[in-house]
Amino acid sequence: MGATKTDHFTDHQNELAILAKALGHPARIAILEYLMKVDTCICGDIVNELPLAQPTVSQHLKELKNAGLIKGSIEGTAICYCINEPGFAKIEVFFNHITQYLDKKKNECC
């Protein structure tokens, strides 16, 4: 036990969970917000922006990249990261679904 039983859920549910999980850490939220703020891929200064050691930041970047929320390419000595649109598109579908539901929802029993 301890391991998530991914095979018991749909691909869709697992995909969404992986994306949400990647967003589930303040450092990773901070990274995404910073990437949006600077709006450029020449970003070799993410480490300086965060209150964490370099290996930790590197690890968080890797997780965001694995989840498909950012993309990065080698740019000389630096690595160039930026927001990856398709990753967010998937979460948006889910949220649009929820928003639609909440708009239509009439039951108020709780």
Place this chain on the structure above:
Amino acid sequence: MGATKTDHFTDHQNELAILAKALGHPARIAILEYLMKVDTCICGDIVNELPLAQPTVSQHLKELKNAGLIKGSIEGTAICYCINEPGFAKIEVFFNHITQYLDKKKNECC
């Protein structure tokens, strides 16, 4: 080490991370999708809908409730859970921010 350094990030970043973390498990996505499907709070059958033991489901429901994504009230023997709008509203603000950014974004360097 091992514990997230929440005090190094903004309240906003921590709040968002907590919400996203709560969404970061396929069972909890499944619960939310089921609650939307049935669109009613008379839901004493969540356990039967999931491929997990009763204590595990109870634990996931608790986490969703703590995060503010669902709400529940006692309804006789059963407990009545449903989607909690304010919780989702917070995440939506973040996503609208991202959507706006992606729409305006012009840099295509990666």
Place this chain on the structure above:
DNA sequence: ATTTTATATTGCAATATTACGATATAAAAC
């Protein structure tokens, strides 16, 4: 009052995550 039914809590083992020092890698600058 006892039994049934639905849910919560406790305790614990298995696994995952977080964080960072030490070290590796690899291109740029000298």
Place this chain on the structure above:
DNA sequence: GTTTTATATCGTAATATTGCAATATAAAAT
């Protein structure tokens, strides 16, 4: 070619999460 600079990987300790059996709770039905 050595040094610098930027990032990644490895190893590992601390902590968190996941899952469930066992047990507790508490209202409903008998």
